[in-house]
Amino acid sequence: MLFNSIDFAIFFPIVFFLYYLVHKSLNVRNLLILLSSYFFYGFWDWRFLFLIFISSFVDFQIGKKMHHTFDINKKKILLSISLFVNLGLLIYFKYANFFIESLMNSFRFFGNNLEVSTLKIILPVGISFYTFQTLSYTIDIYNNKLKPSNNWLSFFSFVAFFPQLVAGPIERATNLLPQFHRINNFNYEKVKSGLLLIAFGLFKKMVVADRAALYVNEVYANPNEFGGVALLISTILFAIQIYCDFSGYTDIAIGIARTMGFDLLKNFNLPYFSKSLTDFWHRWHISLSTWFRDYLYIPLGGSYNGVNRTYFNILIVFVISGLWHGAAWTFVFWGAIHGLGLVIEKMTYKLRKSIYKYLGLNKSNYSNQLFFSFITFSIVCLAWIFFRAKSLSEAFEIIYRIFNDFEISNFLYPELYLIGLDSNEFIVLIVSIISLSLAEILHAKKSLMIRLNKNSLLFRWFIYFVILFAILLFGIYGDDKEMSFIYFQF
Amino acid sequence: MKKFIVKILIFSILAGVLLISFDSFFLRNQYGDQASFNSFYNAKPNTVDILLLGNSHLHRGIDPYIIEAKNRVNTEILVGGGSTISQVYFNLLEALEYQSPKVVVIETWPLIVPNYQNNELFDYEGKVLVNRNGTEYFKRFGKIKIKEIVLTHPEKTWYHLLNVIRFHDFWKELEVFKNSFIAKIDNSPKKIFHNSIVYRNTFITKDQISEFVNKKFEVNDMFVSEPEMSYINKIIELSKINNFELLFITVPVYDKYYEKVKLGFNNVNSQILEVIENHKNVRYFDINGLYEGLDFSHIVKERTINANQHLNYKGGIKVSNSLANFININYADIFTDVRETKKSFEYQLYNKNEIKNSYNFDGQVTKVDNNLTNGSITIEGWMFKKGLNNWKIKKGVALKKNNDFIFITSNQLKNIELQDLVKNKGNSYKPSGYRIRLSKFTLDQGDYEIHHLIESEKGEIFTQYSNKKISIN
Numbered sequence: 001m002l003f004n005s006i007d008f009a010i011f012f013p014i015v016f017f018l019y020y021l022v023h024k025s026l027n028v029r030n031l032l033i034l035l036s037s038y039f040f041y042g043f044w045d046w047r048f049l050f051l052i053f054i055s056s057f058v059d060f061q062i063g064k065k066m067h068h069t070f071d072i073n074k075k076k077i078l079l080s081i082s083l084f085v086n087l088g089l090l091i092y093f094k095y096a097n098f099f100i101e102s103l104m105n106s107f108r109f110f111g112n113n114l115e116v117s118t119l120k121i122i123l124p125v126g127i128s129f130y131t132f133q134t135l136s137y138t139i140d141i142y143n144n145k146l147k148p149s150n151n152w153l154s155f156f157s158f159v160a161f162f163p164q165l166v167a168g169p170i171e172r173a174t175n176l177l178p179q180f181h182r183i184n185n186f187n188y189e190k191v192k193s194g195l196l197l198i199a200f201g202l203f204k205k206m207v208v209a210d211r212a213a214l215y216v217n218e219v220y221a222n223p224n225e226f227g228g229v230a231l232l233i234s235t236i237l238f239a240i241q242i243y244c245d246f247s248g249y250t251d252i253a254i255g256i257a258r259t260m261g262f263d264l265l266k267n268f269n270l271p272y273f274s275k276s277l278t279d280f281w282h283r284w285h286i287s288l289s290t291w292f293r294d295y296l297y298i299p300l301g302g303s304y305n306g307v308n309r310t311y312f313n314i315l316i317v318f319v320i321s322g323l324w325h326g327a328a329w330t331f332v333f334w335g336a337i338h339g340l341g342l343v344i345e346k347m348t349y350k351l352r353k354s355i356y357k358y359l360g361l362n363k364s365n366y367s368n369q370l371f372f373s374f375i376t377f378s379i380v381c382l383a384w385i386f387f388r389a390k391s392l393s394e395a396f397e398i399i400y401r402i403f404n405d406f407e408i409s410n411f412l413y414p415e416l417y418l419i420g421l422d423s424n425e426f427i428v429l430i431v432s433i434i435s436l437s438l439a440e441i442l443h444a445k446k447s448l449m450i451r452l453n454k455n456s457l458l459f460r461w462f463i464y465f466v467i468l469f470a471i472l473l474f475g476i477y478g479d480d481k482e483m484s485f486i487y488f489q490f
Numbered sequence: 491m492k493k494f495i496v497k498i499l500i501f502s503i504l505a506g507v508l509l510i511s512f513d514s515f516f517l518r519n520q521y522g523d524q525a526s527f528n529s530f531y532n533a534k535p536n537t538v539d540i541l542l543l544g545n546s547h548l549h550r551g552i553d554p555y556i557i558e559a560k561n562r563v564n565t566e567i568l569v570g571g572g573s574t575i576s577q578v579y580f581n582l583l584e585a586l587e588y589q590s591p592k593v594v595v596i597e598t599w600p601l602i603v604p605n606y607q608n609n610e611l612f613d614y615e616g617k618v619l620v621n622r623n624g625t626e627y628f629k630r631f632g633k634i635k636i637k638e639i640v641l642t643h644p645e646k647t648w649y650h651l652l653n654v655i656r657f658h659d660f661w662k663e664l665e666v667f668k669n670s671f672i673a674k675i676d677n678s679p680k681k682i683f684h685n686s687i688v689y690r691n692t693f694i695t696k697d698q699i700s701e702f703v704n705k706k707f708e709v710n711d712m713f714v715s716e717p718e719m720s721y722i723n724k725i726i727e728l729s730k731i732n733n734f735e736l737l738f739i740t741v742p743v744y745d746k747y748y749e750k751v752k753l754g755f756n757n758v759n760s761q762i763l764e765v766i767e768n769h770k771n772v773r774y775f776d777i778n779g780l781y782e783g784l785d786f787s788h789i790v791k792e793r794t795i796n797a798n799q800h801l802n803y804k805g806g807i808k809v810s811n812s813l814a815n816f817i818n819i820n821y822a823d824i825f826t827d828v829r830e831t832k833k834s835f836e837y838q839l840y841n842k843n844e845i846k847n848s849y850n851f852d853g854q855v856t857k858v859d860n861n862l863t864n865g866s867i868t869i870e871g872w873m874f875k876k877g878l879n880n881w882k883i884k885k886g887v888a889l890k891k892n893n894d895f896i897f898i899t900s901n902q903l904k905n906i907e908l909q910d911l912v913k914n915k916g917n918s919y920k921p922s923g924y925r926i927r928l929s930k931f932t933l934d935q936g937d938y939e940i941h942h943l944i945e946s947e948k949g950e951i952f953t954q955y956s957n958k959k960i961s962i963n
Contacts, residue, residue: 006648020491186491424662461501468505473658478649 126166184261194258201251218420228406544597570625712754748783
């Protein structure tokens with residue numbers, strides 16, 4: 001079920017009102033959450049519900065057993081079973097064909113022909129997200145950071161919690177699971193701010209992301225037909241699209257959970273205003289980057305085993321992070337670019353610091369901040385090319401064209417802005433991007449809800465109606481137009 | 491929680507009211523059809539005497555002002571380009587929510603249209619199988635609209651229920667939406683609808699005539715399908731319940747086309763006659779059969795040559811007069827109420843053997859040129875109404891052959907400045923000069939009186955006979 005669909009618009013109010021009818025009885029409430037989450041997921045394809053069930057069942061049992069044993073070897077075996085089941089399912093459904101194809105390509109490269117037919121596998125929506133979420137549970141118990149849940153209903157609800165089931169934020173059991181053990185009374189302010197966040201997320205998705213997608217899809221469908229300027233514009237628009245798509249989804253997820261009294265992790269914090277790649281990864285998909293930090297980077301040794309090992313660990317983490325996003329070499333490359341960028345940043349830290357000092361560049365200065373943000377955004381966009389392109393060769397071709405088929409005078413051609421869009425649509429896109437940026441900057445300084453609450457009821461309602469009608473009039477929806485969220489494919 | 495529920499309810503009600511209020515502004519209207527619905531909704535409740543329903547053939551073929559002028563009744567037309575008989579039925583249901591007409595006229599092209607797909611546009615329940623231009627969007631939000639949308643759009647009903655949502659991206663085609671917006675806010679949408687009839691003065695070209703002659707047309711799929719028949723019966727049932735006379739009519743097609751498909755037309759005619767024969771309040775007037783189709787000069791020039799032809803203004807005048815006369819003869823005893831004077835040129839000109847000159851109407855025809863070599867007619871002259879700001883009046887010229895053919899035009903008048911006139915009469919006469927150029931084929935053969943017409947800003951109509959005539963051979 002998509003958040004931007006009429007099905008969800010019917011589903012959510014029903015769940016919401018039922019939820020507050022039964023919220024005082026913890027078990028009934030959690031049962032309602034579990035059933036509605038399974039319905040939400042099964043609405044897409046009920047057959048894959050068993051994967052979530054298996055994952056939940058295995059980890060619930062292993063968690064309990066692991067807690068009751070003091071034998072470290074037994075603990076290791078139990079953790080291995082959890083990893084094997086969860087990662088096994090993930091690898092089978094997401095990476096089996098990728099590995100088969102890569103193997104065949106390797107044989108072909110060395111002049112041998114290996115013919116293995118690929119498997120007909122459908123990728124279950126959100127498998128990467130809920131697998132990581134359940135893994136964090138068993139790993140935390142293994143590391144004695146968490147006590148296992150004794151209530152299977154709470155645990156199963158935690159794994160399948162529908163607001164964040166298919167695309168995060170990837171919750172830690174330490175943060176979310178205890179919330180299934182407490183009663184959430186109706187909190188008017190929380191519900192109001194949750195609803196506003198949902199509206200904000202829908203605006204990001206339906207008005208900005210899906211409209212930018214019209215341009216991006218047109219260019220990236222046949223990149224060879226476009227010059228450097230069009231490719232550059234479409235890459236920048238893709239950066240905007242993916243941000244609004246994913247952070248829009250996250251806003252809706254956090255908003256839905258908030259209306260039900262749950263607090264989810266923050267996932268984005270103005271990532272395109274980052275002053276370095278390190279900064280970017282503190283602001284982009286925070287729940288994933290902290291997951292990789294805690295469950296991969298640190299177990300690999302983090303930065304405690306020398307400089308070279310640190311660089312290696314960073315590279316490994318980002319390559320795997322790329323692979324987590326998608327089973328294709330383009331994603332691996334995307335991750336590698338970020339990893340390499342971070343390594344270079346670390347390697348040149350002292351050098352850069354002395355250069356900045358010599359040139360009198362202060363990162364807190366506004367114009368300098370803008371300069372560093374521009375540089376970071378450019379690198380992020382370069383990496384997005386690999387993320388969006390259909391193949392590595394296509395990505396390199398796009399980069400080649402941007403640099404070699406670039407005529408600055410082309411920016412003056414109006415047709416260039418009307419690829420996949422008409423002139424009114426382009427104006428709406430630009431105006432909505434500017435409005436959104438201003439709203440996000442203001443929100444970062446002081447919550448929009450707090451700002452709104454200081455105003456009269458009339459003004460607040462006027463703003464609510466403006467947002468509602470902006471979504472209704474400028475949103476992309478209709479006959480077969482509901483666009484899925486990009487991160488659903490991961 | 492109570493506070494929240496109350497606020498959510500108030501917010502939802504306000505949002506709903508806003509959405510429904512704006513609903514009728516959100517339409518993609520390219521055919522002037524919306525003007526016919528706006529005109530209908532503008533009419534005072536229970537004042538419409540004759541209601542006409544159909545599709546574009548009715549829109550182009552019947553001039554409501556002529557029906558009103560000749561019968562002294564109130565007439566409204568509800569049309570939608572490409573409407574099916576199921577849509578006609580729902581339009582009638584909607585109309586009966588507001589009006590109680592004495593005569594309902596149903597144009598039957600939706601039944602005749604010779605394309606088997608059109609006979610299978612919907613099933614027995616009215617579910618649309620092939621979606622076409624939908625008149626459901628023209629309707630006001632209410633039970634009939636909801637009923638029709640639920641039937642015609644069983645999937646994504648929510649999307650089609652409100653025009654604000656269905657046409658939410660209207661801002662992408664502002665030019666297209668301008669017409670429906672103007673039609674919506676205009677005080678006299680009936681005139682907008684009427685203009686879309688009188689402005690159409692082209693006719694089929696020589697090349698198109700030969701295309702018609704050479705083209706093959708199928709007659710096998712010209713029949714009334716069973717679902718269509720069920721809707722005819724539903725319409726007849728409504729006529730009994732609501733106590734109105736029902737008249738099925740045909741609007742003529744091009745005679746060269748008709749020659750080829752006469753069998754098909756007769757097939758549909760006999761099916762309709764068979765259904766209605768046992769109902770005393772139902773009649774059938776086959777205007778197309780009466781004329782055996784109309785010649786090229788009555789059919790508007792269209793881009794493609796196919797079975798779907800529309801009348802031009804000349805054809806419309808002829809057919810509207812035929813229908814008006816038929817109603818006059820057959821339903822005279824029904825229309826006993828005398829309706830208030832209408833503000834239309836037609837109302838002032840029809841049914842009068844001698845048209846009186848309005849007080850203080852000054853004017854003269856200075857040139858009548860009937861050019862035989864290229865077949866064009868040029869009329870020049872001037873008209874002036876004292877006591878009015880003549881810069882703001884609407885000028886028109888009527889060419890009256892008899893009480894069954896009056897060609898009225900205002901859009902074809904080109905303003906010209908007659909310097910001698912201004913010198914003699916003063917600057918206020920500057921806007922009074924005009925010139926008209928017409929093809930002789932836009933008129934019937936015969937002698938025509940030339941009348942001057944002025945409509946004031948307030949909508950008052952003034953007439954003057956110029957004492958000049960023109961002969962068309």
